[in-house]
Amino acid sequence: MSTKLKKSKIGKTRGDKITDVVICAIMVFMSVVAIYPLWYTIIASLSNPNLVNNGEVVLWPKDITFIGYEAMFENKSLWRGYLNTFEYTVVGTLLNLAVTVPAGYALSRKSLPYRGLILAFFMVPMYFSGGMIASFLVISELGLYDTFWVMVIPHGITTFNMIVCRNYFTSNIPDSLFESATLDGASVTQFFFKFVIPLSKPIIAVLTLYFAIPQWNNYMNGLLYINDPKKQTLQYIIRSITSSDVKQDLADPTVDPDELREAQIKAGVMKYSVIIVAALPLYILYPAVQKYLIGGMMVGAVKE
Amino acid sequence: MINESLFLLENLLLRYNIHIHERGVPMKNTIAEKGQKKLMTPNQRYWMNIWKHREFYMFCIPGIICSLIFQYYPMYGVLMAFKNVKIGMTVTEGAWYGLRHFERLFKLPGFTDYLWNTIDLNFTLLFFSFPAALLLAIMMHNSPSKKLKAFTQTATYLPHMLSMVVIVSLLNTFLNNSWGLVNILLKNLGMEKIYFFEERAWFKPLYLGSSIWAGCGYSAIVYLASLSAIDQSVVEAATIDGASKLQRMWHIDLKLIMPTIVTMLLLNLGKIMGAASVEKLILLQNQVNLRWTETIGTFVYRMGMIDHQYGFSTAVNLFNTACNLLMLFTSNWFAKKVTKTSLF
Numbered sequence: 001m002s003t004k005l006k007k008s009k010i011g012k013t014r015g016d017k018i019t020d021v022v023i024c025a026i027m028v029f030m031s032v033v034a035i036y037p038l039w040y041t042i043i044a045s046l047s048n049p050n051l052v053n054n055g056e057v058v059l060w061p062k063d064i065t066f067i068g069y070e071a072m073f074e075n076k077s078l079w080r081g082y083l084n085t086f087e088y089t090v091v092g093t094l095l096n097l098a099v100t101v102p103a104g105y106a107l108s109r110k111s112l113p114y115r116g117l118i119l120a121f122f123m124v125p126m127y128f129s130g131g132m133i134a135s136f137l138v139i140s141e142l143g144l145y146d147t148f149w150v151m152v153i154p155h156g157i158t159t160f161n162m163i164v165c166r167n168y169f170t171s172n173i174p175d176s177l178f179e180s181a182t183l184d185g186a187s188v189t190q191f192f193f194k195f196v197i198p199l200s201k202p203i204i205a206v207l208t209l210y211f212a213i214p215q216w217n218n219y220m221n222g223l224l225y226i227n228d229p230k231k232q233t234l235q236y237i238i239r240s241i242t243s244s245d246v247k248q249d250l251a252d253p254t255v256d257p258d259e260l261r262e263a264q265i266k267a268g269v270m271k272y273s274v275i276i277v278a279a280l281p282l283y284i285l286y287p288a289v290q291k292y293l294i295g296g297m298m299v300g301a302v303k304e
Numbered sequence: 305m306i307n308e309s310l311f312l313l314e315n316l317l318l319r320y321n322i323h324i325h326e327r328g329v330p331m332k333n334t335i336a337e338k339g340q341k342k343l344m345t346p347n348q349r350y351w352m353n354i355w356k357h358r359e360f361y362m363f364c365i366p367g368i369i370c371s372l373i374f375q376y377y378p379m380y381g382v383l384m385a386f387k388n389v390k391i392g393m394t395v396t397e398g399a400w401y402g403l404r405h406f407e408r409l410f411k412l413p414g415f416t417d418y419l420w421n422t423i424d425l426n427f428t429l430l431f432f433s434f435p436a437a438l439l440l441a442i443m444m445h446n447s448p449s450k451k452l453k454a455f456t457q458t459a460t461y462l463p464h465m466l467s468m469v470v471i472v473s474l475l476n477t478f479l480n481n482s483w484g485l486v487n488i489l490l491k492n493l494g495m496e497k498i499y500f501f502e503e504r505a506w507f508k509p510l511y512l513g514s515s516i517w518a519g520c521g522y523s524a525i526v527y528l529a530s531l532s533a534i535d536q537s538v539v540e541a542a543t544i545d546g547a548s549k550l551q552r553m554w555h556i557d558l559k560l561i562m563p564t565i566v567t568m569l570l571l572n573l574g575k576i577m578g579a580a581s582v583e584k585l586i587l588l589q590n591q592v593n594l595r596w597t598e599t600i601g602t603f604v605y606r607m608g609m610i611d612h613q614y615g616f617s618t619a620v621n622l623f624n625t626a627c628n629l630l631m632l633f634t635s636n637w638f639a640k641k642v643t644k645t646s647l648f
Binding site: 019020034035099103113138140189236238274275286294 | 360363367371373374377380382395440458468469474476491492520582609618622625629
């Protein structure tokens with residue numbers, strides 16, 4: 001630490017100072033670009049829709065109103081989707097962790113015979129898959145179509161995450177610890193639960209986020225495997241609210257045009273607040289994981 | 305056969321018991337161990353070793369079962385590419401159909417368009433997004449201010465947590481031709497509306513921009529992790545020798561994380577015709593832009609899930625996978641030759 005302080009006092013040439021300024025400028029630029037769309041969505045969701053539609057809301061909310069959020073609370077299908085996706089995400093993430101962490105640990109032991117073969121077994125599907133139709137037919141054949149479990153089980157193993165997990169164990173659980181524990185009479189399973197799990201808080205935090213993000217955000221699975229609107233996912237419902245398909249429905253003579261226009265206005269008001277509410281759960285989860293993100297992410301050598 | 309395995313099991317259990325009795329005793333160089341080693345034939349020692357690791361194998365079993373059912377069983381389904389599959393059949397059924405699905409694919413009028421769209425879009429995406437993430441990581445690593453680094457990391461990671469559905473609605477929020485912010489501002493300035501979603505020239509920038517926006521912060525994390533593992537003494541030595549910050553970034557940071565860069569590049573090239581973008585493309589497609597947004601991935605979806613031509617759709621997908629594998633093996637071979645880093 002002290003050497004760092006010394007270093008920053010001396011040895012800063014003019015060129016280095018310019019470099020620092022350029023670095024800061026690039027970072028600020030990237031941050032602003034990354035955040036502004038989200039910020040705009042927040043202020044647009046809180047502002048008077050007429051002002052938003054006139055382009056008067058750009059930096060700060062104007063004429064604050066909550067009608068977007070009110071309209072959203074009245075929308076029952078949205079909340080059902082929210083609850084469904086919440087269940088899928090919690091169960092799915094727990095299942096993913098239960099499958100991935102033990103396998104990742106086992107594959108981190110260098111002494112394991114046929115370790116490379118098992119690893120290869122897990123890695124092949126990364127590059128070769130049966131495709132959408134084959135997966136769909138298998139899921140139908142197993143009777144999982146349109147059930148709760150189709151959103152949870154088929155994604156039980158994600159090779160990339162398992163490798164990240166394995167690499168963490170390789171570099172963080174020393175062999176000597178395992179040896180001394182087993183010499184004292186602990187079985188592998190005991191060692192796993194008493195030593196490995198408590199030592200792997202960072203990687204479990206990171207994996208939780210990595211599993212929860214695709215679970216929460218998944219649109220395709222709802223589109224492909226769910227038919228019953230009561231089981232539909234949040235993303236699918238958001239899509240039906242925010243997409244411009246409403247316009248096409250106007251041509252449908254069986255729908256009452258006034259009713260539809262009202263629905264359209266409501267959808268217009270809701271389109272910003274829906275985005276905020278959909279993103280919120282993961283944004284709440286993120287701060288808990290943030291400090292582990294870099295430490296947990298060691299890709300490096302995939303082979304060995 | 306049964307006798308043999310019983311004998312083996314008995315033997316294993318016996319060895320295991322001995323092992324239990326000897327637990328807690330420092331084993332090295334004791335007479336007991338020497339004697340035991342002499343007693344075991346290589347074959348027995350082999351099985352003993354596997355038996356010793358049985359709990360580790362148990363740990364892998366849930367993953368293996370999951371993978372077998374949901375990844376390997378569908379792989380068997382690629383045979384549907386050579387079969388005539390009808391609705392209601394499982395992946396193992398259907399009459400053999402030869403190469404007729406492939407013949408139809410290669411003769412399809414739109415095929416070259418779809419192929420070109422796929423290659424064009426994915427390579428351009430890799431070409432822009434890959435350096436962007438690397439640049440962001442190196443900037444963050446060399447940031448003079450810790451606070452700014454933490455802020456940037458959070459800010460750029462936030463879009464990664466949004467779903468494709470939300471990203472596409474955000475695109476609409478800004479670019480929609482009737483209520484998007486950009487078009488409203490253009491109208492206020494008295495300028496012409498831009499039909500971002502319907503014009504061919506706008507599609508690629510729109511797609512690339514939103515992909516980089518959403519993925520840059522996440523992709524940077526891998527590099528940040530490997531940058532943080534750089535030995536600081538190297539950096540200090542270079543500084544004392546008078547290397548400027550820019551030189552250190554170029555000659556130390558970039559050089560030392562080269563293995564990670566190559567690994568990530570290979571992982572990306574291995575799925576260059578990728579299915580990753582199908583979800584987004586489907587969300588972006590409309591009647592007007594279909595001609596230049598249809599890629600092989602979305603064509604698989606359209607043929608299979610909407611037209612229910614299971615055999616044909618699988619054939620298209622198999623063609624796509626073959627391209628990916630070809631790309632993967634070529635780039636892996638190339639990387640091995642040039643950089644000595646490779647996936648396998």
